Amino acid sequence: MSRETFETAAGHPSAVAITPMPRVSLQAFCESAELAALIHEAADDRRMEKAHVKVNMGGASAAVEAYRTSPTPNVIILENSADRAELMAQLDALAEYCDAGTKVIVVGRHNDISLYRELMGRGVSDYLVQPFGVLDFIGALSALYNHDVTAPLGRVIAVAGSKGGVGASCVAHNLAWSIARDLDLATVIVDVDLPFGTAGLDFNQDPPQGVAEAIFAPDRLDSNLVDRLLSKCSEKLSILAAPTTIERAYDMQETAFDQLIELLRASTPYIILDIPHVWTAWSRRLLTVADEALIVASPELASLRNTKSLLDNLRAARRNDPAPRIVLNGVGMPKRPEITTTDFAKAIEAEPAVALPFDARLFGAAANNGQMIAEVEDGAKIAAIFQDLARIATGRAVIKRARKNLFEPLLAVLKG
Numbered sequence: 001m002s003r004e005t006f007e008t009a010a011g012h013p014s015a016v017a018i019t020p021m022p023r024v025s026l027q028a029f030c031e032s033a034e035l036a037a038l039i040h041e042a043a044d045d046r047r048m049e050k051a052h053v054k055v056n057m058g059g060a061s062a063a064v065e066a067y068r069t070s071p072t073p074n075v076i077i078l079e080n081s082a083d084r085a086e087l088m089a090q091l092d093a094l095a096e097y098c099d100a101g102t103k104v105i106v107v108g109r110h111n112d113i114s115l116y117r118e119l120m121g122r123g124v125s126d127y128l129v130q131p132f133g134v135l136d137f138i139g140a141l142s143a144l145y146n147h148d149v150t151a152p153l154g155r156v157i158a159v160a161g162s163k164g165g166v167g168a169s170c171v172a173h174n175l176a177w178s179i180a181r182d183l184d185l186a187t188v189i190v191d192v193d194l195p196f197g198t199a200g201l202d203f204n205q206d207p208p209q210g211v212a213e214a215i216f217a218p219d220r221l222d223s224n225l226v227d228r229l230l231s232k233c234s235e236k237l238s239i240l241a242a243p244t245t246i247e248r249a250y251d252m253q254e255t256a257f258d259q260l261i262e263l264l265r266a267s268t269p270y271i272i273l274d275i276p277h278v279w280t281a282w283s284r285r286l287l288t289v290a291d292e293a294l295i296v297a298s299p300e301l302a303s304l305r306n307t308k309s310l311l312d313n314l315r316a317a318r319r320n321d322p323a324p325r326i327v328l329n330g331v332g333m334p335k336r337p338e339i340t341t342t343d344f345a346k347a348i349e350a351e352p353a354v355a356l357p358f359d360a361r362l363f364g365a366a367a368n369n370g371q372m373i374a375e376v377e378d379g380a381k382i383a384a385i386f387q388d389l390a391r392i393a394t395g396r397a398v399i400k401r402a403r404k405n406l407f408e409p410l411l412a413v414l415k416g
């Protein structure tokens with residue numbers, strides 16, 4: 001491939017660096033069933049949601065036939081295993097019918113720099129060498145329209161609870177606060193719990209306007225309005241607070257938050273969505289389109305069942321994205337019979353990213369003072385776990401500390 005592949009700290013191709021495709025039409029002419037299947041899979045990816053994709057068989061010669069009589073789309077993809085001279089002849093034939101602005105990508109099996117140069121010389125936009133993955137393919141398409149792939153691009157982390165009251169909002173707010181303070185990255189929290197959200201309370205802010213203005217005035221919504229609606233909590237952290245009035249009912253459309261998120265993505269490195277425990281078209285969509293989905297769970301049965309349902313559903317809806325991360329919260333609550341962290345992990349077939357102990361005093365003080373855990377008690381073990389979570393959720397390596405593993409605070413609690 002002609003581009004670098006981006007690597008995250010975790011070592012897999014970064015979905016982060018790929019900007020979603022604009023509203024373009026794309027037609028492929030494949031020779032192999034493999035490429036056709038890969039393009040179909042790519043077409044289902046969230047980054048391709050706006051693109052219109054059609055897959056044909058028959059390779060470059062079928063393309064020449066097709067475009068003799070019909071207009072060319074924004075992007076043509078040609079798979080070619082024929083010899084070089086034949087490919088060039090087909091490209092020359094195609095050039096006669098190509099509309100201005102149509103971009104051509106050739107897919108082949110020869111990793112050959114002179115072939116690559118000859119193709120570029122004929123105006124081909126990219127040459128992709130098989131085999132490659134779905135994200136590589138989407139990345140190459142996206143690069144056609146976003147030359148500056150290093151430009152800052154917001155990452156969305158959606159946080160939801162497996163049940164109500166499991167601490168999803170606490171985790172969302174402390175995570176955002178830690179990304180802003182410890183990783184020094186500009187972060188915005190969007191309180192999506194319009195009637196009952198607690199971001200304003202937790203950060204001791206009472207802004208007159210916030211997220212409701214942003215989503216209920218779509219024609220006025222632009223980056224200036226978003227900037228005005230943000231309320232600043234610290235140097236790098238702002239919130240879009242919920243109105244928390246119940247005068248009206250909030251029946252939102254599935255795409256109610258799309259425009260807001262698009263604007264924030266263009267301007268802010270990290271966007272944390274504090275999603276209430278509901279399952280609606282819009283809440284499901286927010287968890288699906290986010291770069292990272294984080295499920296906060298308490299260690300008991302109903303929460304376990306719901307975590308499993310959410311994991312299964314979101315894994316299927318986000319096949320090319322990282323699996324949702326699990327945060328076990330409130331571990332070791334006195335007198336509560338609990339599912340152990342090991343059993344919980346076994347049942348959901350996934351290791352929780354972190355486990356946070358139950359601490360009524362600390363969380364209670366934070367809630368009452370409108371402060372974050374680290375502000376109540378900097379150096380608290382729980383504050384360090386939020387730092388770990390901030391590093392994990394942003395793809396950075398976790399700093400090794402003196403304690404042996406992530407679950408040691410929890411073991412300490414269990415031992416009393």
Ligand SMILES: Nc1ncnc2c1ncn2[C@@H]1O[C@H](COP(=O)(O)OP(=O)(O)O)[C@@H](O)[C@H]1O
Nearest residue numbers: 161165166167168169170330357358359360363
């Ligand atoms: N680990 C914890 N230990 C003790 N109390 C907690 C813990 N995590 C959250 N809480 C408390 O639980 C309550 C519900 O938290 P919240 O974040 O609003 O839940 P959700 O958003 O899932 O409904 C809050 O009063 C919060 O202070």
Ligand SMILES: [Mg+2]
Nearest residue numbers: 168169193276
């Ligand atoms: Mg909440």
